[in-house]
Amino acid sequence: MEMIQVVFLTVLVFFVLVTIHEFGHFYFAKRAGILVREFAIGFGPKLFSIKRGETRYTLRLLPAGGFVRMAGDDPEIVEMQPGQTVGLRVKDGKVTRFYLDRLDERSQIVRGEIVKLDIERELFVTLDVDGDIERYDVHPQALVMTRGQETQIAPVDRQFGSVSTGKRAMAIFAGPMMNFILAFFLFALYLQMAGVAVEHPSKVFVSGTETGAPAAESGLHKGDWIKTVNGAEIGGDSNLLIEKIQASAGKPMEWVVERDGQNVTINVTPDKATGKVGLYLRPEMRQAGFFETFKFAGTTMADMTERIFQSLGKIVTLDFKLDDLGGPVRTADMTAQIAKQGLPELTSWAAVLSLYLGIFNLLPIPALDGSRLLFIGLEAVRGKPVDPNREGMVHFIGFAMLMLLMVVVTYNDILRLVKN
Structure with a gap:
């Protein structure tokens, strides 16, 4: 059951991130009067398809992104000619x-x-x-x-290229923008779920255990309040607890924890070689206030944005190894591992992924939103659009290169999983 839940949550994270991104494109394209032919999640063969109004909504086989197909910006135009x-x-x-x-x-x-x-x-x-x-x-x-x-x-006034450069830019930028909004919301939600550490705590709780470690084998559970160890009260001093564990390497310890309002006595024997029990701790927490939550979401987004650009900078300067890169397989594996830690941790990770997706899509790389915005900007400066055939070729080559890189990274990710 746990595995099914982890898989479901992992798929849900990717579904939400891609859907909210494509919804940004879809919503602002519709507002601009552009005919949206298809709203797709995934690539490749269709698994599910339904048409509502002018738009067909599809779920496709490969869950590695999505797209919004707009009139005047797609190849599926049926030609009718005189004499036919x-x-x-x-x-x-x-x-x-x-x-x-x-x-x-x-x-x-x-x-x-x-x-x-x-x-x-x-x-x-x-x-x-x-x-x-x-x-x-x-x-x-x-x-x-x-x-x-x-x-x-698609009458000319319903085509992507016929609306103003401002409306087209907004339709393209709206995808990453929605990812930024989602990231802010998820960071705020995480703080509301996890809470804020009390300044002078009086309790220490179990936040998780390592599989197969003494803590897990002895029956300690997430959420247990550790009250006493070998008769000594722990209070809110996690350092005291760690000292007692290390001093009892290979020796049985008697712990009293409160679980569901009842005191439970548990015998734990720290590993003799490491003096550890494989335990994750968390302090006593309180509910975060509104302004506190707002500030946390903003500062966390700023900090994470800086880290993301530092990582991207290493790629630009070629200061990285292939193992430093991760594709959909590695991201899915990491998401599944984090999903096991609990919903708050998964929410925080989803916020990071959403922020990264928004930033990555704004890079001026052919086939990404940033490249399309660059061409729209050139049109605004020049007063006339770039030759559509040339722009299409640039995006095609860029997409092909991205797919090649994706194949290489995915292959490396699969090899890493097999080795582990």
Whole structure:
């Protein structure tokens, strides 16, 4: 049962981090009027898919990120050309559906050969229907049906590249921004869950035990209040407890702990060689106040941001070894280990991951949000966009390099797990 819980919590952490990131892109793209075709968690083949409104929500096989596919920024555009035979479904004088195949199986459609077509600006189609030229207005949310798939048309004002640079920048920046907001919230939640150490403690508690160590074998549990050891009161002095343990290496000790309001006597024998029992301690805690929590979340984010940039600096200066890098496998393994320590520790770790994800995505590396913001910034300065083909090639090469690095790091992570 514990293993199932750890796996569930590990998957939940990644799901929340990716979902909140992609939701930032999704929400601000919708606010800008951009047509969002797909909101996806994961990459690769689809495991689950459902369409609500204009957007298809999908869960994909590889849980290594996600994406929001916006109109004008994706390859899934169905081409219709003059001379092509199509079927139209018309409602209230406007075309609501284009059928490109299996026309003989369609009922209540207008069938003809395209003479002229504009589904981006003027929104109309002219058909040759048995020698008669007929013009139809096209609904701005019309669907193109082919091979069992439907694709909504994207008028120019619904495409990513048509909105202002400010709105596009916000739609891109919103992903990392949501990760920063989530990190702040999780750091604050952690302090509320863990509490603050009392200035003059009167109690010492067990916060955890090492598997197979004397403390765990003797039956000490997380949350036990250690009252006396060999008849001597411990109070809030954890150093006194540690001294007594070290002085009793290989010798049985009698501990009295309070558990669920009852005193429980436990016999513990510290390891003879190390003089340790494999015990994690925590002091007496109190609930954190609102302003205290707010300050803690802010200062912790600042401290962690500095550490993250120090780590990234080592990568830039090549002052690292391959074992210093960790991919999804290593991160998942660390998350699972921390999940075993308890929900407060997992919450703090999730905050660190969210902060790191936000910062990493803002780096000016091709295919990341930071690189896309850089191109939008260049467009704002130059007064005209960078050639889409060149920008697309830069992002493609960057993505390929990231995937190659991911494969190398993941392979190394798997080897490390096998060796351990």
